[in-house]
Amino acid sequence: MGTGSTERRAYHHGALREALVDAGEALARAEGLNGVTVRRIAAACGVSAAAVYRHIAAVAQRAREIMARDMFARLSTAVGRPPIDRLREVGESYIAFALAEPQLFSLVSMPMTTPPDRLDDPNAADLVRDIVLELEPDGVVDEQRVASRMMLAQASAHGLAVILRDFVPDPQARAMLIAGVLDRVGVGLEA
Numbered sequence: 001m002g003t004g005s006t007e008r009r010a011y012h013h014g015a016l017r018e019a020l021v022d023a024g025e026a027l028a029r030a031e032g033l034n035g036v037t038v039r040r041i042a043a044a045c046g047v048s049a050a051a052v053y054r055h056i057a058a059v060a061q062r063a064r065e066i067m068a069r070d071m072f073a074r075l076s077t078a079v080g081r082p083p084i085d086r087l088r089e090v091g092e093s094y095i096a097f098a099l100a101e102p103q104l105f106s107l108v109s110m111p112m113t114t115p116p117d118r119l120d121d122p123n124a125a126d127l128v129r130d131i132v133l134e135l136e137p138d139g140v141v142d143e144q145r146v147a148s149r150m151m152l153a154q155a156s157a158h159g160l161a162v163i164l165r166d167f168v169p170d171p172q173a174r175a176m177l178i179a180g181v182l183d184r185v186g187v188g189l190e191a
Helices: 016-035 038-045 053-075 083-100 124-133 143-167 171-190
Strands: none
Touching (some): 016 053, 038 053, 053 124, 083 143, 083 171, 143 171
16 A cells, blocks of 8 residues: 655556555545645656546545455454444444544545546445345345435445544544444434
8 A cells, every 4th residue: 555655756667557546545645635636646656647637536446445445354343243233333434434544534435527447346335235235124125225224324424424523523522422323323224
């Protein structure tokens, strides 16, 4: 993972995409979404701004994949637990990532004008969907209910993460709010 300096450095032929994404990640970690500009990424890699445009989506994708890896790692400790408990772990992981990596987190839901050239791997949305599908009655999948449950889980975790990051600095208050809100979300998901 590229967490090094964003000073101008050479890249090896054929590795421009990786060099640009590394530079974008380093800028994101240092300055958040505002630091991830085409000009700054290009300058960090010693290339023209035109060379960067099609790779910007990959920087946001890397942030999502780092977050998703954290989620999968956290879920490895919840094997065999009920789906609601595992969704709670995913929500807590999402919030923990937002609080631990606020600058990188700012890229997770960055608006995209150009989609990345591949699917996220791992993919947090697929993880949430797989767990939500376990809440469906045997043999019956209501796609509208699945989509609504996914949106409830994702919107709740994202909204809570942003509120805690921006307005609740006290760790004890954060822990209390996370527990209370995720308990209520769990009730809603089971309904």
